[in-house]
Amino acid sequence: MFAKAFRVKSNTAIKGSDRRKLRADVTAAFPSLGTDRVSELIPGKEELNVVKLYAHKGDAVTVYMTGGNPILFELEKNLYPTVYTLWSYPDLLPAFTTWPLVLEKLVGGADLMLPGVVVPPTGLPQVQQGDLCAIALVGNRAPVAVGVAAMSTTQMLASGLKGKGFSVLHTYQDHLWKSGDKSSPPAIAPLAVNPTDSNEEKVDLGLHGNLSSLTLEGEEEKRKVHHPEASEDTSSGALSQGSLDGKPLQEQMDDLLHQCFLHALKSRVKKADLPLLTSTLLGSHMFSCCPEGQQLDIKKSSYKKLSKFLQHMQQEQIVQVKELSKGVESIVAVDWRHPRKGSTLEGSEVRRIVIDYAKKNSLVDADNRNLVKLDPVLCDCILEKNEQHSVMKLPWDCLLTRCLQNMQPAYQVTFPGQEPILKKGKLSPIDITLAQKAYNKKVTVVRNLETYGLDPCSVAATLQQRCQASTIVSPAPGAKDSLQVQIQGNQIHHLGQLLLGGNIKTKAFTNCPDTLISMCRTDQKPTPHLPCHVLSASPCCILLI
Template structure:
């Protein structure tokens, strides 16, 4: 479900009524959770956002995040907890246990197969629980009760028992390490202890006939019946999965690695991790020394230290030559200086790498520069058209997104003839054209369509997103005269762009003029008052430091005229 990147269609904080509705839905779906526990997962004092998404397969869903960490996801089939919620309440769903080595397969998009399931004791009718097909379940590992995946049962518990240890057990919806886990800065997987004490079971023990006798159906069910229950299309996949699990079970514990081997393993892991999550395409080419310092060392787990001299490679150039021989990277050396030219991101070693610790050990730099975007809210007028593309009433779309949906609608209805559109009854009703008008220019039709939507603006500052209806009022710079014919500069609407007035007034004092925060009659927000005509300085401060687009600044004409 979340193996490939998904598209975010909207992201908005939950209102009080929406939050209560979500609490009620979670309580109805998971009755074992008390109101206090639900509020612990989605605290009232923290921001809870609803993110509407479209998966790579085209399925529409929602994510509910607390402090940017996804705690629940909602699909057409219902609402499900993420692994982060299950780390707090591990008994919320029925759990299946698997081997630690299977995590990598689940993270790569595979479902959990019956050969990979670890049972508590011998196989019996109730060893797989008392579940119906399609029941939400979690997956943990034999060495840690903390969940690594969430999915639904592929068959009922009875069918899982009758399958004889072959076939699909859980259809995975979300797994540790997928794109859902890349939102925000999620916590590390805790160690909640082993799920149960494993007991050795001899493969030659005849368990099935004994249990069948207990049910008094041994004479009625034959081997052929069991084979008919197996899905033929899964046979090859089951065999491959079973062999991989057997190799894990039969693996002889190796002797403890010596320090040199441990350093080799750490160096290779951090190299692959840096290639997977740290290096961007635009970063290359790059000096190998910069790669080592800014990328490889940066992704090293916080409790470990890399020292190339303590590895078997001894030198960074020797290590990179080894990685180049494996086809992972391409390098060149000129005048004794080595440069990293390219990284093969689809290399199996990079693609199959599972990152178990936090993806970003270094705190990201949050920009305080406001990012302004003019958007449009879906209204009842345009909903009949935009609903065909997964949009709901109230969704926020950019002009480009509206144009794309409108274009696809026109093509689908075969309404375009060059730059002229033929109006069908639905489109004519939305655009409210004249009664006998049958055609309209392309751009005119698009502008009229957008005109039926609510104009909004979105300002993002330091990760905080503010959405307000109506057109964005620009920053207003005016010059007024006070007593003694002294000029003062007033700057209004700064808070609309997320600029803190106290911080801005201190910036204005850098030119030696006093600056205060004052209320101006007729203005809804407080203004910053700067002594003297400082229009040019304020304009330069807004455009250069705060990077406000000049189209959102009004009043430059009040700047003092330059003498010739």
């Protein structure tokens, strides 16, 4: 509803009588809040404004704002909480969970489809068609969207979790959220449910038929208050296991923070997004780049605050941060060429990772083990936009081929006594071309010598002596900082002997582009003008994280 800009009709302070009526309406709409929390939400003395506006589709909406943030909005005499309110009262509505990658679709105005809903171990909350629900992301209980259930929980399960699940009314990062202070969702750890209690919870939900009372979750919150050490273990998630490696939790969180920051800059932030609010960077990009099973919590890092971390990144000249408006910082520039942490994977490693992921998440089709079911992560990685809702399964070979095609190719060249040279792109072989000139004269043109550590000037001088022909070294057309050697006449035979005599060896890999020359034997001794080289050409894939 608020995916596009709205038009404000009026903005006035609420009267005392209207404030009391609003409290009564909120108490009736959300009885689980209680009188005290309703008084907190709608204070008696603080300024409370009523904003009447028209959404981009023409819907008349009334928004209640306090402390600079919208807290409620009214549509067709129905009250709905905003994400700002749900961050303070995360248990106000029955909550469903989805993947971080789905958030972008919701912000753009899409409804939540059932294939994007994550089913927790305790099962889905029990709701009826038309019930108001909250939508959160995996690993964080802070809601990021408010919607209405398009069907009951029973109908959802009966449909095999297919079709439209929720009509989304309001999301984090939409224009209603932007009318507030534009803060990011807090990090709220998921509730820990004991295995022995899970059956009891399911029975309780089945008897009550809804989550209006939220009795069990309230008891779990009480346990957290009495046992803070248990809450600490839960919020740290998979990071607690890293202590076995000798790293303290703070150092692990620092590493995770750097990883999510660099991954967000590499794969999600574009030049057109700048200037970018620092809160948007954290909420929309860094959280969604957090690895599965881990939870990013800046307060547990050594920086404690996002602003201090970004100051450190600015000192390392990765980003430039400015305060474009009072109290609101934005990233205005990014050094895209700054060296960042990364690694390379060969094709066999990529295949192993994809296969392990599919098996770990039970994505192999039980009826046909040659097919793989596509979860949201795989869909986002390999499918085109027009395939998102039509392609549900792929054969193994097609899945692996698509994964390799969507990754960045790279190659590595190794010379004796030197560090390997890793470069992006495909490995270009030495190009030897016989060209026809005027008066039926022929010339031999050689390009791409620098890739293999060969100096074009040295090659030209050697060929001039061996072939007794004139040579010219000139810039290669269409190639930056590259030279080509031109020799008079057809010198392909002499050039082949020269390169083979240099004892150049090649190592071929699967899907490797054509290398320099094929393996062959020669009795020619290495030419003294050209050093011996050992070439390792590997079609690696660069993963910058």
